Amino acid sequence: MNRAHDRLLLRLCTLPFIVASLSSCAILNNFEPSVTVRPITPNEYITxxxxxxxxxxxxxxxxxxxxxxxxxxxxxxxxxxxxxxxxxxxxxxxxxxxxxxxxxxxxxxxxxxxxxxxxxxxxxxxxxxxxxxxxxxxxxxxxxxxxxxxxxxxxxxxxxxxxxxxxxxxxxxxxxxFKGLSTQARITTSDKVNTVNIDGWTAHLKFDARQPEGVTFPQELIPTSSLAFQGLHSIYRRDGFGAELVAVMDHKSSPRDDTRNTASSSGSKDANRSRMRAPPWSEMPSPNMTAVFSFDAKDLDELVHVREVTVSVHDPLVESQLMLHGHRVPLAGNFTAGYGLWLARSGFSRQSLHTLFGREHGIEHPHVYMMQPYDPDRRIILMLHGLASSPEAWVNMTNEILGDEDLRREFQVWLVSYPTNMPVIVNHATIRQLLQETLRNFDPHGQAVASRGLVIVGHSMGGLIARLMVSSARHELRDWALTDSRINMNATDFTHSLLGPILRFQPFPGVTRTVFIATPHRGTAVAGYRPARWLSGLIRLPLTALENIGDALHASAMASSESGDRILVGVPNSIDNLDERDPFIKAAVDLPISDQVFYHSIIARSSTAGSLEDSDDGLVPYSSSHLTDAVSEKIIIYGHSVQEAAASILEVRRILREDITAHRRAVVPREH
Incomplete structure (x- = not known):
């Protein structure tokens, strides 16, 4: 009994050692599970x-x-x-x-x-x-x-x-x-196709996208994925096939370096004439483009051995799809990057201040900036900024229009930059002439879609100019000129011929809709307050103002023998024109708006306190912005720069969609 018990005890004591020694043997792996499982998080799964x-x-x-x-x-x-x-x-x-x-x-x-x-x-x-x-x-x-x-x-x-x-x-x-074109590449050109041999590959480059006038090849190709912007609310793009790029053209077409727009208080007459000869318009120098590589092969075996590629560059504003090997594929596109890069490099903000005070590096003449190469099949939205401002005032509104597929398909955006120190009536005349010249250049016979159904959007003083663009003046402004002591209608015969088109005009042909944003149709009392009068006294008109208005607009006390600077002292500037007591603003408010034009008002009020009739946006009272016969009136709680507000942008988009519907149905505008 004891001997049997000892043997059992021995076996039990040595069993752990046996198991331990066998555990390192492969045979025991058969007893392990072949598959194990553990829970993972949604983030791990997506990754x-x-x-x-x-x-x-x-x-x-x-x-x-x-x-x-x-x-x-x-x-x-x-x-x-x-x-x-x-x-x-x-x-x-x-x-x-x-x-x-x-x-x-x-x-x-x-x-x-x-x-x-x-x-x-x-x-x-x-x-x-x-x-x-x-x-x-x-x-x-x-x-x-x-x-x-x-x-x-x-x-x-x-x-x-x-x-x-x-x-x-x-x-x-x-x-x-692109980098290799000037270094290691050999380039030959045939039928508008550049053939490049580099690093063992032959690439045939075809620019299907229309480039700005006078440009044959970009100076830079910048991937949009390498750009990040501040100041833009949204980045608009379209998923699809191809590489999204910004093609930077001639740097001289940017406002900062554009000699045709660079003011100088002491330039020669020859220099001024040289500037005037330059076209007063330019297409955006950094258009968005999409590049596609296609390989010509009949089957997979041929494809994996080919060392030849066709590189085609497309305009995503014009093309949305491609046919590749019998398949219709969506074309990728970015609609914000080129615009954002242009604004970032423009120097508009500093230029606008130089312009207001008549300093060097401001602008002397209005200029049209097209947000894409001219398209005869897209209608034009003309945008006019306000006092001491620039095309940057429209940064997010323009981006939202470019980012909206329906609006992008129908419209092209033209931004006007103009010297905001000049009298409103002079800016109106020169902008009107600028628009005529630009349309005549691209559409000499006026038959293109782009020349009809124009929409003008104006903010603040730009709204005043927009109103003159769609109004008619017969004798009203001449009567004002005859009674305004600042104007000498009897100066010379040249004065009469010069002032004729300034004082008498008809609604600009082709404009069918206008949006007035925070527009002081009846002026503002703020322009007459002491700080505004002090600011007005700092404004200096450029000597080129004399090219436009000669000796007609000057203080009657000034003698014609005095220098140009002295003559310009008496000329009413833009702030003078915004004063609710200014004789010009009183005359202009009664000019009749064309009954062929729909017009809308977007009005800001800085506070909800008090009645609407007594409200203002900090600068312009409701009573000045309100137009009784406007098709629509949108009130937004905001300051005077209401064109930046999301609600304002949404309202403009609504109006543009309404305009598309009316334009397609050929609805005749109601009489006001």
Missing amino acids: LQRGDILVSRQLSALTTQTIRVAGLNVDECVTHLPLDCTLALTNTKDISDERKLSALAELWLQRAITMHTTAAHAGDSVATLAPWMEAARYAYAYLFFTRRTPDERAFENRQTQVRDWYNYTVQQAITQL
Whole structure:
């Protein structure tokens, strides 16, 4: 009994040692579960599904799986991609073309990013073109040369990933091509196609997008993904196929460097004449464009060996779709970046102050800035800023219009910059002439859609000018001129011929709708207060004012023998014209608005306290902004710069949509 008990005790004592020694043996692995599970967070799940070389700088999960299924080592593929992995993946028979091609596209993209970083550190700007082209080629192959069509994969994450890789590689490759044009490339030109041979590739460059007048090639191509803006409420773009770029044209077309708009208080007559000869309009020097790489091949085998690419550049404002290999694909586009870059480089804010006080580097003559190359099939929205302002006043309103697909399809935006120190009536006359010249240049016979159905939007003093644009003056302003002591109607015969078109005019042809924003139709008492009078005294009109108004507008006490500076002392400036007691503002308020024009009012009140009739926006009272026969009147709680308010932008968009409907139905405006 004791002996049996001892043997049992021995066995029990040695059992843990036996199990412990066997635990390191492979045989016990059969007792472990082959699959384990753990919960993951939604964030981990999304990262697993959508993470890739662009998002996390690591290969996507599907590419990693494809490499492993092919029996390859992931680290070795990343390190030795060109020699080993491409050939091995291509020859693998049991993996679908979609998986192979998408994996190769990402692997080449990873290689391109690595080589680009290395080359950048070494100061080599074009050495990394080849891997970008390989990545673009394999992404293109996945999208258009596999069994399933892009439409059949429309809702798949993988296709979205590959499209993004393609767009990014095209963005990088075209900027490398552009840099190489002046260094390593050989360029030949035939039938408006530039052929570039660089880094073993032949690229045929076609600019399908219309460029500004006089421009043959951009100075810069800037990826929109490299730009971040402050001051813009929204960035508007369209998802699709292609690399989104800003094509920066001649820097001289920016306001800062534009000699035709640079004022000088002591310039020669020859210099002034030279400025006057320059066109008073320009198309935005940084249009948005979209670049597409297409590879001409009849099948997948030919495609993966081709080293020739067609590079086409498109205008996303004009084109929204492309046909590629029998498939209709959406064209990517950015509608904000070019506009934002132009404003950021413009120097408008400083220029507007120089202009107000008649200092150097202001502007002497009005100028039209087109937010896209002229389009004869889009109607024009003409925007007029207010006192001491510039086209920057419309920064977000213009961006919202450009970002609205319906409005973008119907309209093109023209921003007017003008010297806000000049008398309102003179600015009106010169802006009217400017618009006539610009339309005549692009549409000599007045038959284009753009020349009809114009919409004018004016803020503050710009609203006063807008009202004159749609009004008629027969004898009203001449009667004012005869009684205003500041005007000498009997100076010379030249005075009468000069003042004729200034004092007598008809509504501008083609304008069918006007929006007045915080417009002092009856002036404002603020302009007559002591601070405003002091500010008015600091305003100095440019000597070029004499080119427009000669010796007609001057204080009667001034003798004609005195210098131009002395003569201009008596000329009423813009602040004078805004005074509710000013004789001109009293005469202009009664001018009849055309019964062929719809007009709307957007009026601000700075507080909800008190009655509407007694309210104001801090500068302009409601009683001055209100027009009894306006089609609509929108009251917004805001200050005088109400054109910046979201509610104001929404109201303008509503009015423009209403205008589109009326224009298409050819509705005849009601009589006022």
